[in-house]
Amino acid sequence: MALLDFFRQNKKSNSAAVARERLQILVAHDRGRNGPSYLPQLQRELLKVIRKYVEVDEDAVNVHLENEGNQEILELNIVLPER
Amino acid sequence: MARIIVVTSGKGGVGKTTTSAAFAMGLAERGHRTVVIDFDVGLRNLDLVMGCERRVVFDFVNVIQGEAKLAQALIRDKRNPNLFVLAASQTRDKEALTAEGVGKVLEELSESFDYIVCDSPAGIEKGATLAMYFADDAIVVTNPEVSSVRDSDRMIGILSSKSRRAEEGLEPIREYLLVTRYSPERVDKGEMLSLEDVQEILALNLIGVVPESQAVLNASNAGQPVILDKESTAGQAYSDMVDRYLGEDLPHRFTQVEKKGLLGRLFGG
Ligand SMILES: Nc1ncnc2c1ncn2[C@@H]1O[C@H](COP(=O)(O)OP(=O)(O)O)[C@@H](O)[C@H]1O
Numbered sequence: 218m219a220l221l222d223f224f225r226q227n228k229k230s231n232s233a234a235v236a237r238e239r240l241q242i243l244v245a246h247d248r249g250r251n252g253p254s255y256l257p258q259l260q261r262e263l264l265k266v267i268r269k270y271v272e273v274d275e276d277a278v279n280v281h282l283e284n285e286g287n288q289e290i291l292e293l294n295i296v297l298p299e300r
Numbered sequence: 301m302a303r304i305i306v307v308t309s310g311k312g313g314v315g316k317t318t319t320s321a322a323f324a325m326g327l328a329e330r331g332h333r334t335v336v337i338d339f340d341v342g343l344r345n346l347d348l349v350m351g352c353e354r355r356v357v358f359d360f361v362n363v364i365q366g367e368a369k370l371a372q373a374l375i376r377d378k379r380n381p382n383l384f385v386l387a388a389s390q391t392r393d394k395e396a397l398t399a400e401g402v403g404k405v406l407e408e409l410s411e412s413f414d415y416i417v418c419d420s421p422a423g424i425e426k427g428a429t430l431a432m433y434f435a436d437d438a439i440v441v442t443n444p445e446v447s448s449v450r451d452s453d454r455m456i457g458i459l460s461s462k463s464r465r466a467e468e469g470l471e472p473i474r475e476y477l478l479v480t481r482y483s484p485e486r487v488d489k490g491e492m493l494s495l496e497d498v499q500e501i502l503a504l505n506l507i508g509v510v511p512e513s514q515a516v517l518n519a520s521n522a523g524q525p526v527i528l529d530k531e532s533t534a535g536q537a538y539s540d541m542v543d544r545y546l547g548e549d550l551p552h553r554f555t556q557v558e559k560k561g562l563l564g565r566l567f568g569g
């Protein structure tokens with residue numbers, strides 16, 4: 218068995234190369250989807266403004282950018298406390 | 301003031317708990333007062349890896365909900381007096397963790413410890429985001445495989461935006477990459493992503509490379525953090541990682557195939 222392995226070693230499989238390629242594409246795609254870098258800042262500032270008027274939780278404001286065709290939709294979600 | 305380190309990953313089962321236990325023990329062995337906290341509420345297993353499961357009376361959630369004092373819930377390690385464990389609850393759901401409650405516990409721990417190691421659950425749900433939120437440093441645990449690297453990349457994005465440090469405009473979280481379950485043999489054969497591949501995508505400071513090792517399972521069977529197994533490659537790799545975290549500049553070991561003689565190659569081994 219070991220003798221066979223010795224000869225087989227020269228025949229490299231190439232699944233790692235395939236993995237690398239798939240990863241590069243995946244990651245590039247993921248990074249594009251996360252939206253522009255100002256979103257977290259926007260979210261923080263919105264939270265500040267809302268808190269001037271309503272006492273809301275840390276995670277009450279959610280900002281999300283969606284691409285639909287050639288339209289960009291900025292989605293704002295604000296959870297107000299129960300009364 | 302303690303330094304808070306979160307051990308995190310996007311994907312589950314990559315070695316976070318193994319790493320948290322080893323890292324915390326390593327810091328304690330070097331004389332630092334260290335506490336390691338299980339944030340994986342509902343799936344607790346840090347206590348098993350640490351070997352203190354039978355001594356858990358109160359847990360993290362009990363403390364947050366005011367049912368126990370912190371001092372009652374901290375379990376002192378039997379091997380090292382510098383080390384304490386705060387176990388997770390088996391029964392509660394993740395909603396039991398609140399930002400306010402976690403913040404308070406961490407603040408109290410900060411007064412008497414040098415390092416607080418947070419063993420995070422995978423992904424981005426409550427326990428994970430809270431463990432990240434308060435962190436000063438993050439260790440992103442990654443296996444050399446497509447899904448793990450991809451999920452780590454997403455975590456890195458979240459780390460830099462959803463943390464206390466980001467919100468308060470402080471110096472950002474220091475992020476480190478830890479590659480675990482690495483097999484140089486398989487990399488050589490073209491069957492596994494190489495360190496270079498992983499680093500090219502996740503451009504973080506590489507704090508360690510832990511090889512795939514039987515010693516990890518043996519250690520968890522026995523409830524001994526693998527860093528205590530000084531003979532094992534994984535134990536030594538974790539030990540190097542702790543030294544690097546503390547500022548030493550060490551070359552990475554166990555990243556190349558060990559050269560066997562011709563006879564060894566012919567006859568296996
Ligand atoms: N370097 C390693 N070599 C071999 N097995 C490992 C290694 N690191 C972790 N494991 C195994 O992988 C599994 C998951 O590890 P664990 O630390 O519980 O991951 P997580 O906390 O990320 O879910 C466990 O069975 C553990 O023994």
Ligand SMILES: [Mg+2]
Nearest residue numbers: 316317340420
């Ligand atoms: Mg775990």
